[in-house]
Amino acid sequence: DTGVSQNPRHKITKRGQNVTFRCDPISEHNRLYWYRQTLGQGPEFLTYFQNEAQLEKSRLLSDRFSAERPKGSFSTLEIQRTEQGDSAMYLCASGSTGGVGPRWSDEQYFGPGTRLTVT
Amino acid sequence: AQSVTQPDIHITVSEGASLELRCNYSYGATPYLFWYVQSPGQGLQLLLKYFSGDTLVQGIKGFEAEFKRSQSSFNLRKPSVHWSDAAEYFCAVGLNTGFQKLVFGTGTRLLVSP
Numbered sequence: 308d309t310g311v312s313q314n315p316r317h318k319i320t321k322r323g324q325n326v327t328f329r330c331d332p333i334s335e336h337n338r339l340y341w342y343r344q345t346l347g348q349g350p351e352f353l354t355y356f357q358n359e360a361q362l363e364k365s366r367l368l369s370d371r372f373s374a375e376r377p378k379g380s381f382s383t384l385e386i387q388r389t390e391q392g393d394s395a396m397y398l399c400a401s402g403s404t405g406g407v408g409p410r411w412s413d414e415q416y417f418g419p420g421t422r423l424t425v426t
Numbered sequence: 427a428q429s430v431t432q433p434d435i436h437i438t439v440s441e442g443a444s445l446e447l448r449c450n451y452s453y454g455a456t457p458y459l460f461w462y463v464q465s466p467g468q469g470l471q472l473l474l475k476y477f478s479g480d481t482l483v484q485g486i487k488g489f490e491a492e493f494k495r496s497q498s499s500f501n502l503r504k505p506s507v508h509w510s511d512a513a514e515y516f517c518a519v520g521l522n523t524g525f526q527k528l529v530f531g532t533g534t535r536l537l538v539s540p
Contacts, residue, residue, distance in 0.1 A: 350530050352529070363523070400469075419467060
C-alpha cells in the first residue's frame with residue numbers, strides 16, 4: 308500500500324499520560340499536515356511541515372503538543388499530560404510541491420487517522 | 427474570518443435519486459474550494475476541487491460541483507445516488523497562506539435508503 312499510514316489506529320489512555328502518534332506519508336511527498344477532528348465536526352488544522360521544517364502551528368496546538376518530522380520523512384505527534392478534551396481523531400495528510408498550478412494547490416492525501424480516547 | 431457552512435447535518439436520499447449537498451463559504455479573497463468524502467475507517471478522499479475557470483467542476487465517482495460567487499456557494503451534486511455513496515461529506519476552503527491550509531465545514535452525513 309502506497310498511501311498515508313498512521314499508527315496506532317486507536318489509543319486509549321488515562322488522563323495525565325503521554326501519547327505519541329506516528330504518520331508515514333507517501334514517500335515522495337515533501338508536505339505533511341496534522342489535523343484534529345472531534346465528534347460532529349470537520350477536521351481542524353494543527354500544523355504543517357515542509358520537509359523537516361515545521362512552518363506553521365495552529366493556536367489549537369497548545370504547549371502540551373509537539374510535532375516533529377525528522378529527516379523529512381515520517382512525523383510524530385506527541386501529547387503530554389493528556390486531558391479528556393484531547394479525545395479526538397488525529398489525521399495526517401501529505402502532499403507535494405511538485406506539479407503545475409498554484410504552488411499551494413497540491414492535493415492532500417489523508418491517512419485513516421488515530422482515534423484517541425482519554426479516560 | 428474564513429469559514430465554511432454546511433447547513434444540513436444529515437440527508438437521506440433514496441438509491442437512484444439525485445443528490446445535492448449545500449456548502450457556503452466566507453472568504454475575502456478568491457476561494458479555492460474542495461469536497462472530501464469520509465467513509466467509516468477510511469481517510470478523507472478528495473472528490474473534486476475548484477481553483478479557477480469553469481465554474482462547474484467534475485470529480486470522481488460521478489460527482490460534480492458548481493461554484494457560484496454571487497451566492498458564495500459550492501454545492502455538490504450527483505444525478506443518481508448509489509448505496510455505496512453513504513458517507514460523510516466535507517466542504518473545505520483552501521487559504522492562500524503559501525500552502526494549502528484547509529478550513530472544513532462540519533460535514534453532512536448522507537444516508538441512502540433502498
